[in-house]
Amino acid sequence: MTTSVPSSRELAHPPRGEIRLEEVLHALSDPVRLSVFRELAEAEGELSCSHFDLPVTKSTTTHHFRVLRESGVIRQAYRGTAKMNGLRRDDLDALFPGLLDHLVAAAVRQAARLGD
């Protein structure tokens, strides 16, 4: 009999049905996390954590990505030694049609207005 031992490299993600709007909005209520969200939306694919040049420490960066993952905004997976990140567009679009695109547009518009 084999016993399944969860790997420390497997990252926990909420299933679609457990994603909550409040937690999604909380995840995006921080300027650093909102900028990561915007960049991932514009990339239209996966980006590694090391791609992001954020004005915070490495441990704070890890925290921000964890909040985004645990709220259901992003999916994280290891590819070799890199931790890759992508928006959970299918899940968010299914739960909240049109919301993700409008959140991205609002973030882009604000960044342009404030000169970020």
Add this chain to the structure above:
Amino acid sequence: MTTSVPSSRELAHPPRGEIRLEEVLHALSDPVRLSVFRELAEAEGELSCSHFDLPVTKSTTTHHFRVLRESGVIRQAYRGTAKMNGLRRDDLDALFPGLLDHLVAAAVRQAARLGD
């Protein structure tokens, strides 16, 4: 010479240009505040604080309305002895076109799904 003394009954609101997306999303990231937001959107007008039957104490209720006001989501004004609340739809639609309606729709959809 007269001196203008701010009345304690005048409530502070951020001007449109100081409303920040992050703070709007933070304001809506709490279940009680999100339910107030949804009810105000459905009312399509002003509602008094006493209209809301919230599962929290009076002081917590006051706190939640203040967070909604200070983030720019709602406008509060005294009418006689009642404190009235309304969404700042014009300001939010101007800053973030389409976002408010999609946030309302997402909140309504989630409430229906979860049976709230």
